[in-house]
Amino acid sequence: METTEPKLVDEEMVKRLSALAHDHRLAxxxxLVRAGTTGLSAGSISEKLDLPPSSLSFHISNLRNAGLVSDERVGRSIVYRADFTAMAGLVAYLNENCCADDPLGSCA
Amino acid sequence: METTEPKLVDEEMVKRLSALAHDHRLAxxxxLVRAGTTGLSAGSISEKLDLPPSSLSFHISNLRNAGLVSDERVGRSIVYRADFTAMAGLVAYLNENCCADDPLGSCA
DNA sequence: CCAATATTTCGATTATTCTTGAAATATGGA
DNA sequence: TCCATATTTCAAGAATAATCGAAATATTGG
Known part of the structure:
Protein backbone atom coordinates (compact mmCIF):
# COMPACT_ATOMS: atom_id res chain seq x y z
CA MET A 1 0.00 0.00 0.00
CA GLU A 2 1.40 3.33 -1.12
CA THR A 3 0.78 6.42 0.98
CA THR A 4 2.97 8.93 -0.87
CA GLU A 5 2.06 10.77 -4.07
CA PRO A 6 3.18 8.41 -6.89
CA LYS A 7 4.68 11.24 -8.97
CA LEU A 8 6.99 12.14 -6.11
CA VAL A 9 8.00 8.54 -5.56
CA ASP A 10 8.82 8.22 -9.24
CA GLU A 11 10.97 11.36 -9.09
CA GLU A 12 12.73 10.03 -6.03
CA MET A 13 13.44 6.74 -7.78
CA VAL A 14 14.73 8.48 -10.91
CA LYS A 15 17.09 10.39 -8.62
CA ARG A 16 18.37 7.16 -7.10
CA LEU A 17 18.71 5.47 -10.48
CA SER A 18 20.58 8.50 -11.85
CA ALA A 19 22.89 8.44 -8.88
CA LEU A 20 23.83 4.82 -9.52
CA ALA A 21 23.93 5.27 -13.29
CA HIS A 22 27.53 6.41 -13.46
CA ASP A 23 30.63 4.25 -13.30
CA HIS A 24 32.38 6.27 -10.58
CA ARG A 25 29.29 6.55 -8.44
CA LEU A 26 28.37 2.89 -8.78
CA ALA A 27 31.94 2.05 -7.75
CA LEU A 32 30.50 1.60 0.74
CA VAL A 33 28.24 -1.45 0.60
CA ARG A 34 31.25 -3.66 1.26
CA ALA A 35 32.33 -1.39 4.10
CA GLY A 36 28.97 -1.95 5.78
CA THR A 37 27.96 0.00 8.85
CA THR A 38 31.57 0.97 9.52
CA GLY A 39 31.62 3.19 6.46
CA LEU A 40 34.60 4.86 4.83
CA SER A 41 36.11 8.33 4.97
CA ALA A 42 36.07 10.52 1.85
CA GLY A 43 39.84 10.26 1.73
CA SER A 44 39.96 6.50 1.76
CA ILE A 45 37.33 6.21 -0.97
CA SER A 46 39.23 8.79 -2.99
CA GLU A 47 42.43 6.79 -2.58
CA LYS A 48 40.84 3.38 -3.12
CA LEU A 49 39.23 4.47 -6.38
CA ASP A 50 41.97 6.85 -7.49
CA LEU A 51 39.67 9.84 -7.83
CA PRO A 52 40.76 13.44 -7.18
CA PRO A 53 39.21 14.69 -3.91
CA SER A 54 37.10 17.30 -5.65
CA SER A 55 35.72 14.73 -8.08
CA LEU A 56 34.94 12.32 -5.27
CA SER A 57 33.18 15.11 -3.44
CA PHE A 58 31.12 15.96 -6.51
CA HIS A 59 29.93 12.40 -6.98
CA ILE A 60 29.36 11.53 -3.38
CA SER A 61 27.20 14.58 -2.85
CA ASN A 62 25.08 13.32 -5.73
CA LEU A 63 24.67 9.99 -3.92
CA ARG A 64 23.95 11.77 -0.66
CA ASN A 65 21.43 13.99 -2.39
CA ALA A 66 19.67 10.91 -3.74
CA GLY A 67 19.46 9.54 -0.20
CA LEU A 68 21.65 6.55 -0.95
CA VAL A 69 24.50 7.59 1.29
CA SER A 70 24.69 9.15 4.74
CA ASP A 71 27.52 11.23 6.13
CA GLU A 72 28.90 11.73 9.61
CA ARG A 73 31.78 13.91 10.64
CA VAL A 74 34.33 12.05 12.74
CA GLY A 75 37.17 14.28 13.74
CA ARG A 76 38.77 15.73 10.66
CA SER A 77 37.24 13.12 8.42
CA ILE A 78 33.77 12.62 7.11
CA VAL A 79 32.59 9.04 7.14
CA TYR A 80 30.17 7.94 4.47
CA ARG A 81 27.90 4.94 4.69
CA ALA A 82 25.59 3.23 2.23
CA ASP A 83 21.94 3.67 3.16
CA PHE A 84 20.68 0.13 2.85
CA THR A 85 17.11 1.12 3.51
CA ALA A 86 17.05 3.56 0.61
CA MET A 87 18.65 0.97 -1.63
CA ALA A 88 16.14 -1.67 -0.56
CA GLY A 89 13.41 0.84 -1.35
CA LEU A 90 14.74 1.25 -4.87
CA VAL A 91 14.92 -2.49 -5.42
CA ALA A 92 11.39 -2.87 -4.08
CA TYR A 93 10.16 -0.13 -6.42
CA LEU A 94 11.77 -1.85 -9.40
CA ASN A 95 10.27 -5.17 -8.42
CA GLU A 96 6.83 -3.68 -8.03
CA ASN A 97 6.79 -1.36 -11.02
CA CYS A 98 9.25 -2.62 -13.56
CA CYS A 99 9.03 -6.37 -13.36
CA ALA A 100 6.45 -8.92 -14.46
CA ASP A 101 3.27 -8.97 -12.39
CA ASP A 102 3.87 -12.58 -11.54
CA PRO A 103 4.59 -12.15 -7.81
CA LEU A 104 7.75 -13.91 -6.64
CA GLY A 105 8.31 -14.92 -10.23
CA SER A 106 10.65 -13.32 -12.75
CA CYS A 107 12.34 -10.85 -10.46
CA ALA A 108 13.35 -13.00 -7.53
CA MET B 1 29.24 -17.84 -9.93
CA GLU B 2 30.06 -15.19 -12.51
CA THR B 3 31.51 -16.25 -15.84
CA THR B 4 31.66 -12.85 -17.59
CA GLU B 5 34.34 -10.20 -17.09
CA PRO B 6 33.07 -8.14 -14.12
CA LYS B 7 34.04 -4.79 -15.73
CA LEU B 8 31.80 -5.54 -18.66
CA VAL B 9 28.92 -6.55 -16.45
CA ASP B 10 29.29 -3.31 -14.52
CA GLU B 11 29.24 -1.32 -17.76
CA GLU B 12 26.16 -3.19 -18.88
CA MET B 13 24.40 -2.45 -15.60
CA VAL B 14 25.33 1.23 -15.74
CA LYS B 15 23.77 1.28 -19.21
CA ARG B 16 20.56 -0.23 -17.88
CA LEU B 17 20.50 2.09 -14.89
CA SER B 18 21.08 5.11 -17.14
CA ALA B 19 18.28 3.98 -19.40
CA LEU B 20 15.83 3.87 -16.50
CA ALA B 21 17.20 7.04 -14.91
CA HIS B 22 15.06 9.45 -16.87
CA ASP B 23 11.44 10.32 -16.24
CA HIS B 24 10.27 9.77 -19.83
CA ARG B 25 12.14 6.51 -20.19
CA LEU B 26 11.01 5.15 -16.84
CA ALA B 27 7.44 6.00 -17.85
CA LEU B 32 5.58 -1.58 -21.52
CA VAL B 33 5.76 -3.62 -18.34
CA ARG B 34 2.01 -3.21 -17.89
CA ALA B 35 1.44 -4.15 -21.53
CA GLY B 36 3.22 -7.44 -20.90
CA THR B 37 4.06 -9.81 -23.75
CA THR B 38 1.56 -8.08 -26.01
CA GLY B 39 3.69 -4.97 -26.15
CA LEU B 40 2.79 -1.57 -27.57
CA SER B 41 3.45 0.20 -30.84
CA ALA B 42 5.63 3.29 -30.91
CA GLY B 43 2.60 5.34 -31.86
CA SER B 44 0.50 4.22 -28.95
CA ILE B 45 3.28 4.86 -26.45
CA SER B 46 3.83 8.25 -28.01
CA GLU B 47 0.13 9.03 -27.68
CA LYS B 48 -0.27 7.55 -24.20
CA LEU B 49 2.61 9.57 -22.82
CA ASP B 50 2.11 12.65 -24.97
CA LEU B 51 5.61 12.62 -26.41
CA PRO B 52 6.48 13.80 -29.94
CA PRO B 53 7.31 10.80 -32.15
CA SER B 54 10.94 11.83 -32.58
CA SER B 55 11.36 12.18 -28.83
CA LEU B 56 9.77 8.81 -28.20
CA SER B 57 12.06 7.30 -30.79
CA PHE B 58 15.12 8.87 -29.17
CA HIS B 59 14.27 7.49 -25.74
CA ILE B 60 13.10 4.10 -26.79
CA SER B 61 16.24 3.45 -28.78
CA ASN B 62 18.15 4.19 -25.59
CA LEU B 63 16.13 1.53 -23.80
CA ARG B 64 16.58 -0.87 -26.69
CA ASN B 65 20.31 -0.17 -26.71
CA ALA B 66 20.45 -1.02 -23.03
CA GLY B 67 18.73 -4.33 -23.75
CA LEU B 68 15.68 -3.48 -21.70
CA VAL B 69 13.28 -3.39 -24.62
CA SER B 70 12.85 -5.50 -27.73
CA ASP B 71 11.29 -4.43 -31.01
CA GLU B 72 9.36 -6.26 -33.70
CA ARG B 73 7.94 -4.81 -36.87
CA VAL B 74 4.29 -5.67 -37.35
CA GLY B 75 2.92 -4.22 -40.54
CA ARG B 76 3.47 -0.48 -40.54
CA SER B 77 4.00 -0.39 -36.81
CA ILE B 78 6.86 -1.40 -34.61
CA VAL B 79 5.84 -3.16 -31.44
CA TYR B 80 8.01 -2.72 -28.38
CA ARG B 81 8.11 -5.03 -25.41
CA ALA B 82 9.79 -4.88 -22.03
CA ASP B 83 12.57 -7.45 -21.69
CA PHE B 84 11.77 -8.96 -18.33
CA THR B 85 14.87 -11.11 -18.31
CA ALA B 86 17.16 -8.11 -18.69
CA MET B 87 15.25 -6.28 -15.99
CA ALA B 88 15.46 -9.28 -13.67
CA GLY B 89 19.20 -9.33 -14.35
CA LEU B 90 19.51 -5.74 -13.25
CA VAL B 91 17.55 -6.36 -10.06
CA ALA B 92 19.67 -9.43 -9.33
CA TYR B 93 22.85 -7.39 -9.87
CA LEU B 94 21.65 -4.72 -7.47
CA ASN B 95 20.72 -7.32 -4.89
CA GLU B 96 24.08 -8.99 -5.15
CA ASN B 97 26.32 -5.94 -5.38
CA CYS B 98 24.53 -3.02 -3.85
CA CYS B 99 22.62 -4.46 -0.92
CA ALA B 100 23.64 -5.74 2.49
CA ASP B 101 25.48 -9.06 2.45
CA ASP B 102 22.83 -10.54 4.67
CA PRO B 103 21.26 -12.97 2.18
CA LEU B 104 17.48 -12.73 1.98
CA GLY B 105 17.71 -9.88 4.43
CA SER B 106 17.48 -6.16 3.69
CA CYS B 107 16.70 -6.37 0.01
CA ALA B 108 13.85 -8.83 -0.15
C1' DC C 1 46.72 30.70 17.88
C1' DC C 2 49.22 28.24 14.27
C1' DA C 3 50.31 24.47 11.25
C1' DA C 4 48.85 20.28 9.28
C1' DT C 5 45.17 17.44 7.60
C1' DA C 6 40.57 16.42 5.50
C1' DT C 7 37.13 17.79 2.74
C1' DT C 8 34.22 20.97 0.17
C1' DT C 9 33.14 24.77 -2.82
C1' DC C 10 34.22 27.62 -6.69
C1' DG C 11 35.07 28.43 -11.40
C1' DA C 12 35.99 27.58 -15.90
C1' DT C 13 36.06 24.20 -19.34
C1' DT C 14 34.66 20.20 -21.80
C1' DA C 15 31.47 16.56 -22.71
C1' DT C 16 27.16 14.49 -22.94
C1' DT C 17 22.32 14.30 -23.19
C1' DC C 18 17.81 16.09 -24.38
C1' DT C 19 14.59 18.13 -27.50
C1' DT C 20 11.89 18.31 -31.57
C1' DG C 21 10.70 19.95 -36.37
C1' DA C 22 11.73 18.55 -40.83
C1' DA C 23 13.35 15.24 -44.06
C1' DA C 24 14.06 10.40 -45.02
C1' DT C 25 12.70 5.42 -44.87
C1' DA C 26 9.52 1.50 -44.69
C1' DT C 27 5.03 -0.66 -45.20
C1' DG C 28 0.43 -1.66 -46.83
C1' DG C 29 -3.59 -0.75 -49.47
C1' DA C 30 -6.15 1.11 -53.54
C1' DT D 1 2.47 2.83 -58.79
C1' DC D 2 0.87 6.35 -55.79
C1' DC D 3 -0.74 7.81 -51.43
C1' DA D 4 -1.39 7.61 -46.56
C1' DT D 5 0.44 5.90 -42.29
C1' DA D 6 4.16 4.71 -38.94
C1' DT D 7 8.50 5.41 -37.44
C1' DT D 8 13.28 6.80 -37.64
C1' DT D 9 17.15 9.73 -38.63
C1' DC D 10 19.13 14.20 -39.09
C1' DA D 11 20.54 18.53 -37.44
C1' DA D 12 21.12 22.34 -34.52
C1' DG D 13 20.38 24.33 -30.36
C1' DA D 14 19.40 24.25 -25.32
C1' DA D 15 20.16 22.15 -21.06
C1' DT D 16 22.54 19.40 -17.83
C1' DA D 17 26.47 16.80 -16.10
C1' DA D 18 31.40 15.78 -15.43
C1' DT D 19 36.09 17.16 -14.56
C1' DC D 20 39.56 18.82 -11.44
C1' DG D 21 43.01 22.49 -9.89
C1' DA D 22 42.95 26.12 -6.75
C1' DA D 23 40.96 28.57 -3.01
C1' DA D 24 38.04 28.26 1.02
C1' DT D 25 36.26 25.90 5.26
C1' DA D 26 36.48 22.81 9.26
C1' DT D 27 39.00 20.14 12.73
C1' DT D 28 42.67 18.66 15.71
C1' DG D 29 47.04 18.72 18.03
C1' DG D 30 50.85 21.35 19.68
Missing part, protein backbone atom coordinates in the same frame (compact mmCIF):
# COMPACT_ATOMS: atom_id res chain seq x y z
CA UNK A 28 31.73 4.41 -4.79
CA UNK A 29 28.44 2.93 -3.69
CA UNK A 30 29.75 -0.59 -4.00
CA UNK A 31 32.80 0.04 -1.83
CA UNK B 28 7.91 4.29 -21.22
CA UNK B 29 9.33 1.20 -19.59
CA UNK B 30 6.52 1.06 -17.07
CA UNK B 31 3.77 1.20 -19.68
Missing amino acids: IFRV | IFRV
